[in-house]
Amino acid sequence: MSMTVLRNxxxxxxxxxxxxxxxCMGMSFGYGPPKPEDDMIKLIHHAIDSGVTFLDTSDTYGPxxxxxxxxxxxxxGWxxxxxxxxxFGVEIVDKIKVLTHGEPAYVRTACEASLKRLxxxxxxxxxxxxxxTSIPIEVTVGExxxxxxxxxxxxxGLSEASASTIRRAHAVHPITAVQLEWSLWTRDVEEDIIPTCRELGIGIVAYSPLGNGFFSLGSGIVAKELPDTDYRKVLPKFQPENLEHNKNLYERVSEMAARKGCTPSQLALxxxxxxxxxxFPIPGTTKIENFNQNNGALSVKLTPEEMAELESIAEAVKGDRYPPTFPTWKTANTPSLSSWNVE
Structure with missing residues (x-):
């Protein structure tokens, strides 16, 4: 089931x-080894032909x-x-440590390098x-x-930014979009971040809308079977002690999807x-059939009662989003501009 994707x-x-x-991350990074280039180019072209024209990448994917x-x-012509x-702005060390860079010279160099690669x-x-968090956000956004x-x-755009960081950045130059993790099993952004974006007219880009593939693979995911190059191996929700519990949640979503005549991933999306x-959710995939299935989610209509039922199932999820070494919006505040001395 595929359908035309609206632009907005x-x-x-x-x-x-x-x-x-x-x-596009999983095509080259994060979920096992890089996939065959020709197949991924075919998938990207198929996506564009299907109306999905918003492509998401990063210099750190690969890198x-x-x-x-x-x-x-x-x-x-594509x-x-x-x-x-x-x-830009992330360097991953030893799979679990993330270094951040917001210095103006780094911003410029990173941009030039991305333009060349793209x-x-x-x-x-x-x-x-x-x-x-060592540099005022005004300095980074100024560049x-x-x-x-x-x-x-x-x-x-900003990714994983706190509400105060979003406000300060937006005062320097209008922010078009904030990227954040938002899915049935990750909803902590709803309290503060989403209302801030809406107040300021900033678009919301939801990454990992399928819970890092959990709602597409479900009980087929067992952490110990994931390759070492799959970053889910370090994610708390995928650790054996949490995964067993979370699989029950998947089964309940599956039952509801069967009643609706769609797949669990379409329901979650x-x-x-x-x-x-x-x-604007940005589900990732490396297979054309999964892409088509994700597109099918656009024709799944949910009543307020069904939304509430899904939410009550997902409330029981166990495990944090990331290991403690991963920076998120919760730790994304920067020094004030007045306290920062320019050397």
Whole structure:
């Protein structure tokens, strides 16, 4: 089941994108070894032909391999059909330690390098991947503003930013989108971050809307069977002591999906879409059939009662989002500009 994907305004700064995007990370990084390049280019072209034109990547995926892949996929007239979102500012060390970089010189160098790898002249949406908490956010966004003025990027985004960081960044240059993890089993952003984005007219890009593949693979996921190159091996929800419990949750979602005549992943994705037209989920996949299934989620309609039933099932999830060494919006506050001495 596939259907036309509507385009919508992402944020209030003029960017238009497909209401559902394509997370490209898993093609090169994060979920086992990189997938065959030709197959991934075919998948990207199939996505674009199906109306999914909002492609999400980062310089850290690989590192660099994913941007190179997208650059190859966009040759030959495909560039004009898509909105390319990429990110900078993260360096992953030993799989579980994340270093962040928000220095102006780093911002500029990273942008130039991404443009080269993507083989494009301008990035549609450029995110701060994780907030560098040693530097005022105004300093990082100040450099991004210069890159907008120079025509190297069109729109600025933040990923995993706290409400106060979002406000401070937005005061320097309008923020188009905030990327955050939002799914049936990850809802901590609803209290503070989502209302802040809505108040400021900032679009919401939901990553891992299928719970890192949990709602597509469900009880087929057993942490010990994942390859060492799969980052779910370190995620708390996938640890054996939590996974056994979480599998029951999957079974209950499956039962509800069977009643609705859809798959568990379509049900989970439809739940994210029902949060509002300002929410753009970016499910990732490496298979055309899974992509088509994700597209089918757009035609799944949920009543308020069904939404509440899903939420009550998912409330029982066990395990944090990330290990303690991973930075998230909860630890994303930066020093004030007045307290920061420029050397």
């Amino acid at each position: 305004k992402l944020g209030s700064q003029g960017l238009e994108a497909s209401q559902q995007g394509l997370g 660099h391999l994913n941007e190179i892949l997208i650059g190859k996929a966009l040759k030959g 560039r004009e059909k898509v909105q390319v979102a990429t990110k 083989q494009i002249d301008c990035i549609d949406l450029y995110y701060v991947h994780r907030i560098d 991004l503003k210069k890159l907008v003025e120079e025509g190297k990027i069109k729109h600025i 439809a739940w994210v879409h029902h949060q509002g037209n300002d929410v």
